[in-house]
Amino acid sequence: MNKNLWLLILSQIFAFTAAPVTVFLSGIIGSKFSPIKSLATLPMALSVVGIALFAFFAAKLMSLIGRKLGFIYASIGTCFASLLTAYSIIIESFVLYNLGCFLIGGGIAFSHQYRFAAVEVVDKDYAPKAISIILLAGIGSAFIGPNIANISKGFISDHMYAGSYLALAALSISSIIFLFFFQETKKTSNNQYKTGRSFLELMSQPRFLQALVASAFAYAVMTFLMTATPISMHLMEKISLSKTGFVIQLHIAAMFLPSLVTGNLIKRFGHSKIMYMGVLLFLVTIITSLFEQHFINYLIALIFLGLGWNFLFISGTSLLVLCYREEEKFRAQGYNDFIVYTIQAAASLSAGVFLSLTSWKTMNLICLIFLIIIALSTIRADLKKNPSN
Known part of the structure; x- marks a missing residue:
């Protein structure tokens, strides 16, 4: 448990709140705005599609700019996606809400890279323990995310749950605080992905x-x-x-x-x-x-x-x-x-x-x-x- 691993754990807890919040709210909001009842789960499905499509991009980007900047940019992106989703609730746009969930899924794809970053800051013999600790930290995300989303759901009184995504934007950007103190163990090379x-x-x-x-x-x-x-x-x-x-x-x-x-x-x-x-x-x-x-x-x-x-x-x-x-x-x-x-x-x-x-x-x-x-x-x-x- 070195300093870098602690920083990754704390950062991941806040960055990964997007996942349980999406599970918690997407079906409820989808059923409210969807013109067809059978499409109520479409926002959740699109967030999973976003995770899959962005997974390869997340790894490639980090090979070029490093873990630290990759996680920082992802947190900023998730923050803006959350704001877009809040706006879609205010204007009651089902299409825009789906886009927001898809982009949040892209941010979650970057969050999944935390387990590989954890492995890189410990000896290989401790890789299973590092991955276990990162996954265990997901319980913190599952507790913080939905509870904060529930508390903040009425912040904008005329638009239920818009406040939940404003809170998610704040949670996502909060992960950057810990990343400022994170030190990359090795410099990445622009050619690293090609070799x-x-x-x-x-x-x-x-x-x-x-x-x-x-x-x-x-x-x-x-x-x-x-x-x-x-x-x-x-x-x-x-x-x-x-x-x-x-x-x-x-x-x-x-x-x-x-x-x-x-x-x-x-x-x-x-x-x-x-x-x-x-x-x-x-x-x-x-x-x-x-x-x-x-x-x-x-x-x-x-x-x-x-x-x-x-x-x-x-x-x-x-x-x-x-x-x-x-x-x-x-x-x-x-x-x-x-x-x-x-x-x-x-x-x-x-x-x-x-x-x-x-x-x-x-x-x-x-x-x-x-x-x-x-x-x-x-x-x-x-x-x-x-x-x-």
């Missing part, structure tokens, strides 16, 4: 593919089922909204709280064993779905869904940093995040469609395909035992 192996060469490494598959499909399974849960619980099974909200809250806690120990577990047992454990935790979720659905079934399923995501995503990300050379880190990170969050966007957008066409049990069984792919890629890498570089 090193191509993406196909990186993918040819069994360990690199293992890391990418674990992170991407962990997000796919988690997002696919989490997005469908409120619809399945509340609308289909008629379970109360308060109980549905409680399940989602415990799911989010299960996603981040294990970060207190995940880094230590990876260091002790290795990346592959923790990935196998993540697959087993996901299997508990799927098995639970095969029984008749009650509140307790959903509760158990979503807790294990969060635990499985935590083990797979942290082990996948920390393994990734061992699979590239210094000169190709931004290319590797950019491709990784583009693929991970594109798959997340696809899972989020398709969840409602699959649930309406099939059932909750069928959706869970579909996820078995992703678990098999994760397991096979890990087994292949373990058998090859290729060096990471």
Whole structure:
């Protein structure tokens, strides 16, 4: 826990508030302004699309100007996007609100780079712990963001929730305060992004593919089922909204709280064993779905869904940093995040469609395909035992 890591943690807490605020408000505001009820979730979907599309750009920009300036510019951009979104609420423009959410998604894509920046300020042996700490800090974002948004929602009395986005603009810009004291460990080179192996060469490494598959499909399974849960619980099974909200809250806690120990577990047992454990935790979720659905079934399923995501995503990300050379880190990170969050966007957008066409049990069984792919890629890498570089 050096000074730079502390500064990244504190900055990330404020920068990442855009994510929980978007989850908290976009559906409510979308249902208020959308001319078609089925488009109420479009702002949320566009924010996820923004994350996917900006992921590669975020890595490339930081390869040119460095982490510090990249995070500062992103915070300024998120601030202006939040102001635009507040203005869209004032003029009641659904189109402008969607644009604002898309641009906020772009800012969130930069926030996801904090986990890679954290790895760069510690020794490689401590990479899993650094990533765990950064993800754990997301709990702070999840607490601060929605609460501040709720308190400030009536600041502009005639336009409910416009004040929430004004507060988000202030939160986003606040992250810059900590970045002023952050010191980059290495100077970046303008040619850094152009050197090193191509993406196909990186993918040819069994360990690199293992890391990418674990992170991407962990997000796919988690997002696919989490997005469908409120619809399945509340609308289909008629379970109360308060109980549905409680399940989602415990799911989010299960996603981040294990970060207190995940880094230590990876260091002790290795990346592959923790990935196998993540697959087993996901299997508990799927098995639970095969029984008749009650509140307790959903509760158990979503807790294990969060635990499985935590083990797979942290082990996948920390393994990734061992699979590239210094000169190709931004290319590797950019491709990784583009693929991970594109798959997340696809899972989020398709969840409602699959649930309406099939059932909750069928959706869970579909996820078995992703678990098999994760397991096979890990087994292949373990058998090859290729060096990471």
